[in-house]
Amino acid sequence: MLISNLEFLPDRKVVRHIGLVQGSSVRSKHVGRDMMAGLKNIFGGELKGYTELLHDSRVEATERMKEQAASIGANAVLNVRFSTSSIAAGAAEIFVYGTAVELADHV
Amino acid sequence: MEYENRQPTEGINVTHENPVKKLLVYTVATVILLMTVFFVFSFLGGWAARSISFSTEVKIMESVGGDVEKMMGVDSSGPDFLERKAALNDLAVRVMANMDIPDSMHITVHYVDDDVFNAFATLGGHVFFYRGLIEQMPHENALAMVMAHEIAHEIHRDPISGLGGGLTAKIILSAAFGTSGIAGDLSAITSAVGGANFTRRMETRADHTAITAVNRLYGHVAGADALFKLLDKKAGDGDEPGWAEAFLRTHPLNRKRVQAIHETAKENGWETTGDTIELPEALKFEPVAAD
Amino acid sequence: MFNLVVICILLLVGLVFGKMAEKKHLKSIIKRENQLNALPAIASRYPPSGDNVGPYRQLLVTGNVVIASDYFKTFLSGLINIFGGRVTPFESLLDRARREAMLRMKASADAVNAEFVFNVKYQTATIQQKGSGAIEVLAYGTALIPERR
Numbered sequence: 001m002l003i004s005n006l007e008f009l010p011d012r013k014v015v016r017h018i019g020l021v022q023g024s025s026v027r028s029k030h031v032g033r034d035m036m037a038g039l040k041n042i043f044g045g046e047l048k049g050y051t052e053l054l055h056d057s058r059v060e061a062t063e064r065m066k067e068q069a070a071s072i073g074a075n076a077v078l079n080v081r082f083s084t085s086s087i088a089a090g091a092a093e094i095f096v097y098g099t100a101v102e103l104a105d106h107v
Numbered sequence: 108m109e110y111e112n113r114q115p116t117e118g119i120n121v122t123h124e125n126p127v128k129k130l131l132v133y134t135v136a137t138v139i140l141l142m143t144v145f146f147v148f149s150f151l152g153g154w155a156a157r158s159i160s161f162s163t164e165v166k167i168m169e170s171v172g173g174d175v176e177k178m179m180g181v182d183s184s185g186p187d188f189l190e191r192k193a194a195l196n197d198l199a200v201r202v203m204a205n206m207d208i209p210d211s212m213h214i215t216v217h218y219v220d221d222d223v224f225n226a227f228a229t230l231g232g233h234v235f236f237y238r239g240l241i242e243q244m245p246h247e248n249a250l251a252m253v254m255a256h257e258i259a260h261e262i263h264r265d266p267i268s269g270l271g272g273g274l275t276a277k278i279i280l281s282a283a284f285g286t287s288g289i290a291g292d293l294s295a296i297t298s299a300v301g302g303a304n305f306t307r308r309m310e311t312r313a314d315h316t317a318i319t320a321v322n323r324l325y326g327h328v329a330g331a332d333a334l335f336k337l338l339d340k341k342a343g344d345g346d347e348p349g350w351a352e353a354f355l356r357t358h359p360l361n362r363k364r365v366q367a368i369h370e371t372a373k374e375n376g377w378e379t380t381g382d383t384i385e386l387p388e389a390l391k392f393e394p395v396a397a398d
Numbered sequence: 399m400f401n402l403v404v405i406c407i408l409l410l411v412g413l414v415f416g417k418m419a420e421k422k423h424l425k426s427i428i429k430r431e432n433q434l435n436a437l438p439a440i441a442s443r444y445p446p447s448g449d450n451v452g453p454y455r456q457l458l459v460t461g462n463v464v465i466a467s468d469y470f471k472t473f474l475s476g477l478i479n480i481f482g483g484r485v486t487p488f489e490s491l492l493d494r495a496r497r498e499a500m501l502r503m504k505a506s507a508d509a510v511n512a513e514f515v516f517n518v519k520y521q522t523a524t525i526q527q528k529g530s531g532a533i534e535v536l537a538y539g540t541a542l543i544p545e546r547r
Binding site for chain 2: 431
């Protein structure tokens, strides 16, 4: 499955647009991590736990989007966009969406 | 088409400044702003509250609480309750004869049979005296000073203007700066410090009015400082209080109050020595152990 | 009184450690930016085309970072909030976060021997966390990896 945030591909032909596909993931860290983050808020610096958390969520959301795309017979998702919203203290939703397409084989 | 990435000059998106200096400037500005807002609205609120007539104040008090003694939980079944209340009122009449009480104002003195060391004036011209305070009064002159002080609060309309001013300032501050976060915390501190400053000034003014009345009543001010000396001893604040405590005290320092009495007496050429009068029988209690 | 002492200590700790961390981070950012300078990250939606370019294999690459503000910055910005105006303490924080996210994206593109990253987009989100500031910056784009045929 090809995932790209370009709208078209220079050397491939899009045969068919087959709909909008999306993936989402909501995650939060356990209290221990939150406490560490609370300490970091005094000293400043990177919250590695949160960086990983959001990265993992994004991977999961992307996987879900791929699954949706595969289920409708697409072999690529183009014009992919990410969106993040924090929905509660320490919990964030990652949303990823794009256009599922059918690509022709290499020209 | 050629593609390359050139590095732009460092720091264009960042303001270069001294963060400590910025913090100091903003802290001072915030404190000034909060204090100004607090004092302006305390003053306006107090002024608006004072413009409510005394009879309206009494009506408000009645509609809220009905019988004041009941509201304050006064127990009238204690020994010699009525005699003690009557003796307090006798003293009140004599004190008031030496004070300039507006015609529309009616002062009611209440006796509370409780160990609490306290006396206070509240809305509607009601003044409360606790047994715990009267017990420790060495003579009538001391009690007369406390009485005159509380009545002075009523004359100055302190209970209603304190309530009106404090409420107005708090409402405006929490509406403008919120109740949480750094601004909220700072406005809460301002309310506490500013409120204490306001009541301190009220106390000083009431002390001044009271000492004038006591001098008229007895012809001298001897013994008038007894309460403050007692408070001084009780609090044990022989040492200088910390600056934070000095800001947050609702009352002036007891030693300062004693000092102020003597200074006022000196300025007006009042007698500071003279015979103190014994308390009336009804207000004498078994000697209590000094704590 | 006690609270005031605690606030002062936290401010000092935040200022000292925050400043140290910022300096160190900026130094490392500049160093890595120079290392990855040969890999262009381009915001254009149109990849190179023509007969003598490509073919390319494509890969969506991302880089993200969550950075916490220090106590000093949070406190000062709280005060600035009262008066309004430029919230300067957060400028350097956001600047570092954006550049770090970009570097991580570029590093993952570099790891697969990409020649360009096209259609680069940034996304910033606040990570809500008991009233104190932490932000996530995500940078993503399409890596073009030269393919031999």
